[in-house]
Structures are given as C-alpha cells and as structure tokens.
Amino acid sequence: xxxxxxxxxxxxxxxxFSNYNDSNIVILPVxxxxxxxxxxxxxxxxxxxxxxxxxxxxxxxxxxSELCFTEKIATLPPLDLTGCFNESMxxxxxxxxxxxxxxxxxxxxxxGEHTVAIASIxxxxxxxxxxxxxxxxxxSDLRDSYQDSKYSHACCMARVCEFFPPENLTLVGIRxxxxxxxxxxxxxxxxxxxxxxxRKNTYYN
Numbered sequence: 787x788x789x790x791x792x793x794x795x796x797x798x799x800x801x802x803f804s805n806y807n808d809s810n811i812v813i814l815p816v817x818x819x820x821x822x823x824x825x826x827x828x829x830x831x832x833x834x835x836x837x838x839x840x841x842x843x844x845x846x847x848x849x850x851s852e853l854c855f856t857e858k859i860a861t862l863p864p865l866d867l868t869g870c871f872n873e874s875m876x877x878x879x880x881x882x883x884x885x886x887x888x889x890x891x892x893x894x895x896x897x898g899e900h901t902v903a904i905a906s907i908x909x910x911x912x913x914x915x916x917x918x919x920x921x922x923x924x925x926s927d928l929r930d931s932y933q934d935s936k937y938s939h940a941c942c943m944a945r946v947c948e949f950f951p952p953e954n955l956t957l958v959g960i961r962x963x964x965x966x967x968x969x970x971x972x973x974x975x976x977x978x979x980x981x982x983x984x985r986k987n988t989y990y991n
Contacts, residue, residue, distance in 0.1 A: 795861045797854050798840035809860035812891040816865050816879055818898035821938040832864060832896040872937040879905035887913050900927055900939040907946050918954040919946065926960050928967040952976050959984065
C-alpha cells in the first residue's frame with residue numbers, strides 16, 4: 787500500500803503536517819463510479835473535494851483547535867480500482883481500510899458513489915462492533931436491488947444492514963423512497979428523520 791501523501795494534500799497543508807507516519811488522520815480517496823442513474827461524475831468527487839479543501843479555514847470550533855496541525859492529516863493517492871466492481875471493489879476498499887485502522891489511523895473515505903460506504907462500514911465494524919451509522923441523504927438506499935443490481939447505489943444501506951444491526955442506523959433528510967424501503971424501515975424500526983417532518987419542526991415540538 788502506497789502511503790506517501792499526494793501532491794494535492796487535503797487542506798493543502800505542508801509535508802510536515804501531512805506525512806503518513808506522523809498523521810493520526812488519513813484521507814482515502816476512492817474514485818468509484820459504476821451504478822449512477824442520474825448524471826455522472828462521482829469518480830471525480832474525491833479530487834474535487836480535496837481541491838476545494840484548500841479554501842477551507844483550519845480552525846474547528848467544535849474542537850477549539852486546528853486539528854490539521856495537532857493531529858496531522860495524510861492524504862493518500864486515489865485508490866486504483868481498475869477492473870474492480872461491486873464485490874471486488876468492496877473487498878479492495880475494505881482490505882485497505884483494515885490496514886489503515888490497524889495502524890490506528892482515523893480514516894476518512896472520500897467516494898465515489900454510495901456503494902463505497904459498504905466497504906468502509908464493514909471494515910470499521912470489525913474494530914468498533916458497537917458503532918452506529920448516520921446516513922444523511924435524500925434517499926434511504928434500502929432497496930434490495932435496483933436495475934437488476936444488488937450493488938446499485940440505491941441499495942447500499944440494504945447491503946450494510948446484512949451485517950450491521952439496523953437499530954444502530956439513523957437516516958436523516960429522507961424525502962424520496964419506495965414502499966419497499968418504507969416497509970423495511972418500519973419492520974426494523976430504523977430511526978428515520980424525514981425531510982417533511984424536519985421542515986415542519988415535528989421532531990422539536
């Protein structure tokens with residue numbers, strides 16, 4: 787696994803604060819695009835996020851600190867996924883995440899379409915079995931299959947729920963789903979904050 791930082795580091799920070807060995811935080815770019823159904827360009831997202839990060843302030847008000855300097859952040863080269871789709875992509879991302887977690891790194895994965903999240907969650911579950919997942923999206927992504935694929939971006943949370951306890955999943959901002967997904971939510975009592983109820987302040991009254 788290549789661990790040298792790229793020329794374009796997250797936040798554009800210098801080598802002193804972005805080398806792998808000294809960094810507690812690692813950015814893993816996963817430029818994956820396979821099952822998009824409206825528009826395209828998800829494979830370009832990691833690079834675009836890293837480029838845009840050069841214009842972000844360093845100070846984090848929640849931590850009252852400039853984490854990029856106190857914890858240091860290494861940006862790895864984009865993962866080469868040539869010939870990797872669905873299960874093989876998930877396995878490759880999972881294996882690399884396993885290695886990063888074994889090095890005690892805080893891993894930030896930049897996708898890529900939603901399917902990438904399956905691998906990241908699967909890897910983290912091994913180290914943090916009591917973790918929870920917060921899914922911020924307009925869609926619940928709980929279809930069992932979509933367009934004849936169980937690994938469509940529209941099915942990523944359904945695949946996650948095959949190894950992850952649904953009661954530890956929280957969905958926020960949902961505004962578009964099919965009846966199959968609503969039935970899945972009801973059956974497993976998944977914590978769901980629908981966009982309509984958020985707009986009406988239903989959860990705050």
